[in-house]
Amino acid sequence: MSKEPAALEARGLVMRYGRHRDPVLRDCSFRLPAGRICALVGPNGAGKSTLLALAAGMLRPTQGTLRVLGTGSAESRPRIGYVAQTRPLYPRLTVAAMLRLGAELNPGRWDQEAAERVAYGADLDPKARIRTLSGGQRTRVALALALGKRAELLLLDEPMTDLDPVARHQLMGTLLAVTVEHGTSVVMSSHVLAELEDACDYLLLLGSGQIRLAGESEDVLTAHARLTGTSPDFAPHTVVESGATGRGHTALVRPQGPVDAASWVVEQPSMEELILAHLRNPGAPALFTRSASPASSQEAVA
Ligand SMILES: Nc1ncnc2c1ncn2[C@@H]1O[C@H](COP(=O)(O)OP(=O)(O)OP(=O)(O)O)[C@@H](O)[C@H]1O
Numbered sequence: 001m002s003k004e005p006a007a008l009e010a011r012g013l014v015m016r017y018g019r020h021r022d023p024v025l026r027d028c029s030f031r032l033p034a035g036r037i038c039a040l041v042g043p044n045g046a047g048k049s050t051l052l053a054l055a056a057g058m059l060r061p062t063q064g065t066l067r068v069l070g071t072g073s074a075e076s077r078p079r080i081g082y083v084a085q086t087r088p089l090y091p092r093l094t095v096a097a098m099l100r101l102g103a104e105l106n107p108g109r110w111d112q113e114a115a116e117r118v119a120y121g122a123d124l125d126p127k128a129r130i131r132t133l134s135g136g137q138r139t140r141v142a143l144a145l146a147l148g149k150r151a152e153l154l155l156l157d158e159p160m161t162d163l164d165p166v167a168r169h170q171l172m173g174t175l176l177a178v179t180v181e182h183g184t185s186v187v188m189s190s191h192v193l194a195e196l197e198d199a200c201d202y203l204l205l206l207g208s209g210q211i212r213l214a215g216e217s218e219d220v221l222t223a224h225a226r227l228t229g230t231s232p233d234f235a236p237h238t239v240v241e242s243g244a245t246g247r248g249h250t251a252l253v254r255p256q257g258p259v260d261a262a263s264w265v266v267e268q269p270s271m272e273e274l275i276l277a278h279l280r281n282p283g284a285p286a287l288f289t290r291s292a293s294p295a296s297s298q299e300a301v302a
Helices: 048-055 095-105 112-119 135-148 165-182 193-199 217-222 271-280
Strands: 006-015 025-033 037-041 063-068 080-083 153-157 185-189 202-207 210-216 225-229 238-245 248-254 265-267 287-289 299-301
Touching: 006 048, 006 185, 025 048, 025 063, 025 202, 025 210, 037 048, 037 193, 048 063, 048 080, 048 153, 048 185, 080 135, 095 112, 095 135, 112 135, 112 165, 135 153, 135 165, 165 185, 165 193, 193 271, 202 217, 202 271, 210 217, 210 271, 217 271, 217 287, 238 271, 248 271
Parallel strands: 037 185, 037 202, 080 153, 153 185, 210 287, 287 299
Antiparallel strands: 006 025, 006 063, 202 210, 225 248, 225 265, 238 248
């Protein structure tokens, strides 16, 4: 069966930062179909920035492959907009000069109007030098460069962390409008789960160096249920997390067959609830929806 084009496709991806160090990414295989807005989540040190830097061609994998927009990451670099966590910019340049540089480096694809909309949205002075900007203002300029490039794939490492709530809301709106208009693929890491729930339609959860959940948010969500009842036995369903409550026993499960509604109150968990349960329980079995799965060894739904 032919699959739709992939923004990212990892096979057996291993990354270690030194020969004697433990690998940060261990045998990761997954697919991210093109045109999705993907949340990349995981605990501190899980390897999110590493995965984004590999996709941006800033690092080379120790083993395995990571294909980006159907090619190697070096070849795809002109088609990628990467906002690294450190927001690397030229400190001596003014904001306007930084955008001019963006235009010069991306002839034929630069969108000055989109870049200015992002950079100057909060009365940022075009003549201000980068080194004088606040963290949030630098983030605006970094996002402006990525969006101005009309990239086919945006790799955004915690893009909203140092923005104030109004700027977050405004920039997320701009980002979504641009991506919907141009069919851009986005991978966005963040720890703010509520923010991702609103914006993203795809999920990659990294933990212990491996992909734990991968797929359309909707499919990943509907593959889970919250069951509450009087018995602590949730068989035959796969339990991700369970506990006692005032109402009896409750568990977030991955149903294996029909759920007996006479025995349990069945609810749909929120995305935040689901991600938190998986972060707290790294031993829960991995789940890949069909579109996310290049391998056959994981449990696949949808
Ligand atoms: N340049 C480097 N040299 C050596 N080790 C590194 C380097 N960069 C990252 N690491 C290590 O790799 C692991 C993963 O780091 P990474 O920054 O990719 O995680 P992360 O999921 O983005 O974390 P956070 O949520 O805290 O930003 C960490 O243990 C980190 O110490």
